[in-house]
Amino acid sequence: MTTVVLSAQMSSQVSTGPIKVEIRETNGKWQLYRGGEPYYINGVGGSTYLDRAVAYGANSVRAWSAADAAKILDEAQEKGLTVLFGLWVGQERQGFDYDDAKSVAAQLEQFREVVKMYKDHPAVLMWGIGNEADLFYKDFKVWNAINDIAKMIHEVDPNHPTMTVTAGLDVAEVQLIKERAPEIDIYGINTYAALIGIDKEIRAYGWEGPYIITEWGPNGHWEVPKTAWGVPVEQSSSEKAAYYQERYEQGIAADPDKCLGSYVFLWGQKQETTSTWYGVFLEDGTETEVVDVLEYEWTGKWPANRSPHIASLKINDGAALDNVYVKPGQTCTVVAAVTDPDGDELKYAWELVPESTDIRSGGDAESRPEAIDIVVKPGAVPGTITFRAPNKVGPYRMFVYSYDGHGNAAAANIPFYIQK
Structure with missing residues (x-):
């Protein structure tokens, strides 16, 4: 069982007391209220770059566990954000045994202490x-x-509702939660390519209460086409931006009667299949076109300076789904078609990495493959290079990052295979 270390240092902000949060249903429409006022969640999943989150219109942060709880709550309170406070329950796939009554009881008591410690923080x-x-x-x-x-939370903390989160939406889980967990107030859904249509499905599956989209973003690595050698093809930052906009407008915002808001994933950066798949930022904090879309959806205004847009990335005239094979040591030409809506001069960075073999599930931590040193020769046209392929046979990815000099970039990668 995972042990959570509780911080003994509580924020001075707690002295202001909790702000009551409740859900109300009126004529079939569900509404979240905080401090007696309607509250719609424009949330971010992740606790980095919170100043930017606020500047772009976000109002809430999702934390998956009690780790660093005091720090996250205090920073959120300082910036005027709320926190979806996660209690990371033991998972069967990680070895937790729900037939072990002692472990289950210990987990309950552990969470009781967490709730008692943080329930009166005004950011919860x-x-x-x-x-x-x-x-x-x-x-x-x-x-x-x-x-x-x-049930314990409802007894200990009368000021905040409860939610549980499932991987996607399935009729079996909806019915199990209704039957076995009636104390749950709100249904949380992590969903990616299947987001549009969730509004109809959740009604058809029999959930009568409100819901929140607790993770959403690009097509997941399990939802995209694969190469002939079995690796998923990642969307470019610009393709992702188009899907984020479509999914927000046609999925989240399209169901004001039951959907209480959402938490975009990931407000930050992480290695998960690749280093760019889910984060809306690059590793150095540079913003992608997805952030432009989020600012527009949250505020109704596009940023003054827009991110570069990448239309395509090819190796030796082949796109990702063309299953590009090259020979060891072969000279390869890479072409990235990138434009900037503001006419900014673009600078390019290139990175070659072996395909990741540390692939896990459920967002578990993965290690990032080490980049391979290569000599890149710029072509006559911006966004064009040549390089010599490594001698080692196997799968690789070439990444391109196109920076506009104003904190924005376009990013894409193309998988290819070296074979003799």
């Missing part, structure tokens, strides 16, 4: 009990345990 918005506990599981008793945690 609600409690998120578990994240994707349904991922690769067989023991339905996890929902009974989640219900016991939610």
